[in-house]
Amino acid sequence: MRSTSARPRATIRDVAQAARVSPQTVSNVINAPDRVRPDTRTRVLAEIERVGYRPSTAARGLRHQRAGAVGIELNVSSGGGDVGALLVGQLTVRAPSYGVHLVPFADDEVFPMVEAYRDMVRRHLVDAFVFADTHSGDPRPGWLLEHEIPFASFGRPYSHPELTCWADVDGHAGLTLAVEHLVERGFETVAYLGWPLHLEDPAVAEDRHAGWVDATASLGVGGPSGTSDQELGAAVRAADALLDELGPGDAVACASDLLALGVLYAAAHRGLVVGTDLGVVGFDGSLLARRHGLTTVVQPFRDIADSLLGIVRDQLAGRPSPQAGHLLRPALAASATTDRTGTSTAYPQIPSLTRR
């Protein structure tokens, strides 16, 4: 039968008794080692190691009046894509380096979201928050500022343009990478499939579009452009219209992987062989891109996680805010959709149908 209560863990007193010092000295060994004589320190450290002692998070939190945790809002219902999960993964991996752990939470469908934030704070469960999906009517930045609760957002907080507590991918740099890569691979004209500017995240749409405009202008490879909402059906239709103006040897750089998938389908319709006939580059580094062999601009989730955690750590330490938000450089992951040798495989592989 499975036992149900865990064996009690070693406390600071156990370590102290075994090392024949007081608990305070053990504490000093951990928190201010230079205040302890080397030989004492060695003896205590050995004992800590032997019994596997680690300070209790709860006791420390109580004493410091700090939870040592960062709340992270999960967008459960929207389920837009898979990039949210990639960011959460990197935040989880990086959090220990900042001396914190993550506490995810989500709208419980009953109270408005701000209630969830308020409750986490009142219970002393977290010291700060990280969230994504910022948008113009977003009540979160205002509420958090008003209550003096540190936070950092993935994406600019549009409601408070003066804030610098955000990190985002450099969309301009990303599209420059995409265009340069396509030119390097020998594609002649680079078209663009982006989002309409009235979407919730206008700065992102603008940055990526401007990156394409500037890069194609400087390389002399500009082409037509189109827009589509972030939905596959709309993307296929917009891509289809775009392909009317393109020929073999041309390419499309896209504002997202989903839009790029739309281009793949529209190209398959026409019997174009993606990679050799038509270049396609997506944006996000999503699972979707990996699955379909899409060349994509990969969001630097690890750097973003470090920025966000660094921002809240500095705020908690009372350090001054940075001069500007963190705009982080993405990287390009080349795959089948820009492979002119046709060696690697993109999906859908429909063009072979036309060659039977």
Added chain:
Amino acid sequence: MRSTSARPRATIRDVAQAARVSPQTVSNVINAPDRVRPDTRTRVLAEIERVGYRPSTAARGLRHQRAGAVGIELNVSSGGGDVGALLVGQLTVRAPSYGVHLVPFADDEVFPMVEAYRDMVRRHLVDAFVFADTHSGDPRPGWLLEHEIPFASFGRPYSHPELTCWADVDGHAGLTLAVEHLVERGFETVAYLGWPLHLEDPAVAEDRHAGWVDATASLGVGGPSGTSDQELGAAVRAADALLDELGPGDAVACASDLLALGVLYAAAHRGLVVGTDLGVVGFDGSLLARRHGLTTVVQPFRDIADSLLGIVRDQLAGRPSPQAGHLLRPALAASATTDRTGTSTAYPQIPSLTRR
């Protein structure tokens, strides 16, 4: 300039003073309301509400010798699919109903995974664990049992078949749903695309296969079957071979949404119109399925989350283990790939190419 320190929150003493009772009475109002006279209770409750008092998690945890948290291992590097994120989302939503919060953690690429578990326990950060991706050589169940730490797994812990602390989707029921749905929609033969049994999760592969065998036998609609690893290229090839043996009006039930996507692509190769000519049903209820208009057997993530959290809550309370693991019924979400009217849209929509 942004202020950096949050205003101190109300404590039990603040409430007690304002309500002119002792802190203990406030505690009783919260934890044992029947021990307090109704009028006192009302007065205290009003004060709690007025100042927005919530007990401190850290102080409670220290007193109870319990973190009130469940560790959840995130599979960051593998990045298999998007279903892991869906489970984490539902665990997050449901956790408050069990009086706990989640603490995600991940392999830090330096220590073996068990080190991460050990560290969480030593720091009193969590009382129990939930994890997925169980497999035969899995060291986690053994280690957790040995250290008497409660846990529950999504998927059977193969190394310890006697354990009942797991929840899983009922794959047999899921494939029965899939076959019944296809027959109801008028498809004549139902083929199967599944996984080879040597994969890491043999019981899942067997259950789903057996569900197809039994359901097609009882309805007299059996057809050929094939297997493929959980990878798109392999799935397309396996599906292509399967389609050699099928004709218009037939269907394929699949062990996963990714395998089903392979069928879509293989069908597009042949100019088959999925939905009207060929029925396809996936399994998982993944984002991939939503995006492509796949009819799919949806994993009951909310029920799974409830089962897992219920298991660890019972273990922590010292209640006896259940007689068996929790096998939960999935639901079918009908979409374009079984829509014989051709009203809804599946992607890829390549067949229209053949009709130009």
Added chain:
DNA sequence: CTGAAAGCGCTTACAG
């Protein structure tokens, strides 16, 4: 360099 004291916020017996 080391240790005795106080207290972070809460709850659990226990006394009144």
Added chain:
DNA sequence: CTGAAAGCGCTTACAG
């Protein structure tokens, strides 16, 4: 029904 006491594990001044 209500309150005074003790203690969960830790750390921060402070005294020695």
